[in-house]
Amino acid sequence: MENLERTLSTWIVRYRWWFLILMPLLILVLAKGLDLRFNGDYRVFFKKDNPQLQAFNRLEDTYTQTKNVIFLLVPEEGHVFRRETLVTVERLTELAWQIPYSLRVDSLSNFQHTEAEGDNIIIRNLVQDAPGLSDAQIARIRDIALAEPLLVGKSIPKDGAATIVNVTVQLPGIDETGEVTEVATAARALADEIRAHSHLSVHLSGMVMMNASFSEAALGDMDFLIRVSAGAMLVVLVFFLGSFGAFGTLLVIAMSALAGMGVGGYLGLPFTPPSASAPLIIMTMAIADSVHILATFYQELDSGAGAKCRREAMQESLRINLQPLFLTTLTTIIGFLSLNFSDVPPFGDLGNFVSVGVAISFLLSITFLPALMILLPARLPRFQFEIHMMTHLGNWVVRHRRRLLWSTASLMVLLTAFVPRNELNDVYVHYLDESFAFRQDTDLLDKYLGGLYYIDYSLDSGKTDGIHDPVFLHKIEVFANWLRQQPEVNHVNIITDTFKRLNRIMHENDPNQYRLPERRDLAAQYLLLYEMSLPYGLDLNNLINVNKSATRVTVGIQVLSTREVLALEERIHQWLSDHEPALVTEGSSPAIMFSHIGEQNIRSMLGAMTLALVLISLLLIGALRSLRIGLASMLPNLIPAGMAFGIWGILVGEVGLALSVVTSMTLGIVVDDTVHFLSKYLRARREQGMASESAVRHAFSHVGMALVITSVVLISGFAILSLSAFYPNSGMGLMTAMILALALLADFLFLPPLLMKIDKH
Structure with a gap:
């Protein structure tokens, strides 16, 4: 191994001109794959064979789709049953048809109010010619609306303090990202027009607006966070490595990110809100290898009487660092590739993007960077104070090794004990922070009408035209009545309300006849008459399937x-099983899908973490040539995640979808510091015959500062990611930063005492 390292380092330095020219050319070729197509659709969070997604797709294939834009209209004071408000609602309902791909528009004004005139059913818009309405007519509209189950809780709250216009769209699906943007742009323009000509506040929500906001958040993050990160990295690198070292490292960072994303483009990896953080993570990870190369390079140049020329110093830096850098690159890639086991495909895509970027940064750090630094004039950063500080720290750790071993171990056990306090919890409409208009508007919608959360059930009669069967209608009516009694339920939209309304009207509007038709033929006649009278775009395909079964x-x-x-879904399923087993079916909706994916993802990531742990352990044992030290080294790599989740359990107590992948992802990262420390420790033990205490001091003085620099940069990079407006990215960034900080403390305060305990001879 020693001969291989020496041969490779000599070869790299000898052919440095080739690397200086060819590597940038290679990066240019790889970067041409950067034509990435962004997809902000919430469905990208689910695999195609996800059972909840499949159930949702089947339901949307059967009934009208649920992709929609919701206009929430709120008067400055009072209720919506005023002439100027009804005028605005009526106008918005008409203009909403101009939104691209609109399929259906539902509102208070075009609600199909039904009345009987003789033997005929008259169906007309509830609000007609709003500007000409008299006070008496407006009062009548108010009485009808507030007594209508199909409106209250769906289009208006019980107090009439707001109303919505719901626009259902049918996207062609050819370029869904572009189509979503087109719809969202048109909706925002229409909202602005309504605001300019009315006294109402207008707010936008709905699944289309959520998808558009997811995309905008991710792309905005990528621009803002990369700028902030680049600025922070520049400051840290100039401070620790000097201007030329910072320049070389920044080139490696930029080329790694460009090439990593470009290769992802060539491979056809989807670019989604979670994977939009890949460039920032690649930039952060790319620093580590360069820092270790340069730190040793500067130490060799500034080693007093034994100082070397630039070429010799770089050759020695490569010889010392090639093995640990290769090993840490491999462990980091294993950690990120383990994300492919996730049940959430974007996390796998993120892992693939970063893995490619990390591999390229390793190649650049051992080829392009050495070639460049040999040519650049040397202004050595002042490491004397830092090395002196690390030497003092090493002496202190050796002196207090017993106390540190037991105190840090006790703290680890104590914090890890709080991990069970965390509960899996996610609210997908809160993935965006409150700086986004969509989040503010959706929170307001939730205040008035319950937000975007719903559960759909397709109840099958088992036969064609079965929805006319009074027995079947009675069963689903009982089910709906039970649902309305549940505290979490705001509204139940069901066909039986339409049947009851029609039955009352056909009996001269007798309130006592507000009940289901008693005969199958009557139900069929009522429904046929009703459907024939409905205007375009307001058919019953949103409630019944084609063959009416x-x-x-x-x-x-x-x-x-x-x-x-999940608790509500289980309660509903249990009620159906107990009372109507023939109607038992799975609930379906985005809320159901996101609720199930969290538990599924945790199970899959436990397997991924186990596999990553086994692979990394085998790598360390083989590379370090010591079973005992290899296994012991995994403690400071596993415990930081447990400590971080323990702290999270104390302070927060809830983990979301993104945090379920953090342990596997960070396992490969936190190993890096351990590998570099152990590499210097074992070289001192084996090549210089030092005792374990002296070898610990040697490791602190020779690699301690590099570990501090890389850890500061990594922690800063992931802390900057925590500024993301997209919660899965921000939560992942904050947790990762915590784990990395705790890992550095473990490598400085727990690993050395552990080594001195188990490696005395």
Whole structure:
């Protein structure tokens, strides 16, 4: 191994001109793959074979799709039953048809109010010619609306303090990202127009606006966070490595990010909100290798009487660092590739992007960077104070090794004991922080009508035209009545309300006849008459399937946590099993999908972490040529994640989807510091015959500062990621920064005492 390192380092330095020319050319070729297509659709969070996604797709194939834009209209004071408000609602309802791909528009004004005139059913818009309405007519509209189950809780709250216009769209799906942007742009323009000509505040929500906001958040993050990160890295690198060292490192960082994303483009990796953080993570990770090369290079140049020329110093730096750098690159790649086991495909894509970038940064750090630094004039950074500080720290750790071993071990056990306090919890509409208009508007929608959370059930009668069967209608009516009694439920949209309204009207509007038709033929006649009278775009395809064998029941619910959604779903399933087993079916909606994916992802990532742990352990044992030290070294790599989640359990107590992948991802990163420390420690033991205490001091003085620099940069980079407006990225960044900080403390305060305990001879 020693001969191989020496041969490679000599070869790299000898052919440095080739690397200086060819590596940038290679990066240019790889960067041409950067034509990445962004996809902000929430469905990218689910694999194609995800059972909840498949159920959702089946339901949307059967009934009208749920992709929508919601206009929430709120008067400055009072209620919506005023002439000027109704005028605005009526106008917005008409203009909303101009939104691209609009399929259906539902509002208070075009609600199909039904009345009987003789033997005929008259169906007309609830609000007609709003500017000409008299006070008496407006009062009548108010009475009808507030007594209508199909409106209250869905289009208006019980107090009438707001109303919505719901625009359902049918996207062609050819370029869904572009189509979503087109719809969102048109909706925002229409909202601005309504605001300019009315006294109402206008707010936008709906699944299309969520998808658009996800995309905008990710792309905005990528621009803002990369700028902030680049600035922070420049300051840190100039401070520690000097201007020329910082210049060379920044070139490596930029080329690694460009090439990593470019290769991802060539491979066809999807670019999604989670994977949008890949450039920042690549930039952060790319620094570590360069810092270790340069730190040793500067130490060799500034080693007093034994000082070397630039070429010899770089050759020695490569000889010393090639093995640990290769090993840490491999462990980091294993950690990120383990994300492919995630049930959330974007996290796998993120891992693939970063893995490619990390591999390229390793190649650049051992080829292009040495070639460049040999040519650049040397202004040595002042490491004397830092090395002196590390030497003092090493002496202090050796002196207090017993106390440190037991105190740090006790602290690790104590903090890890709080891990069970964390509960899996996610609210997907809160993935965006409150700086986004979508989040503010959706929170306001939740205040009035319950937000975007709902659960759909497709209840099948088992036969064609079965929805006319009074027995079947009675069963689903009982189900709907039970649902309305649940505290989480805001509204239930069900076909039986339409049947009851029609039955009352056909009996001269007798309130006592507000009940289901008693005969199948009557139900069929009422529904046929009603459907024939409905205007374009307001058919019943949102409630019944084509052959009228099944009906959709939509349960509008409050914005709930993952735990609460799953509990409600289980309660509904249990009720159906107990009372109507023939109707048992799976609930379907984005809320259900996101609630299930968290638990599924944790299970899959436990397997991924186990595999990564085994592979990394085998690598360390083989590279360090010591079973005992290899296994012992895994303690300071596993414990920091447990400590961080323990602290999270104390302070927060809830973990979301993104945090479920952090342990596997960081396992390969935190190993880096351990590998570099052990590499210097074992070289001192084996090549210089030092005792374990002296070898610890040697490791602190020779690699301690490099570990501090790389850790500061890594912690800063992931801390900057925590500024993301997209919660899965910000949460992952904050947790990763915590783990890296604790890992550095473990490598300085726990690993050396452990080595001196188990490696005395």
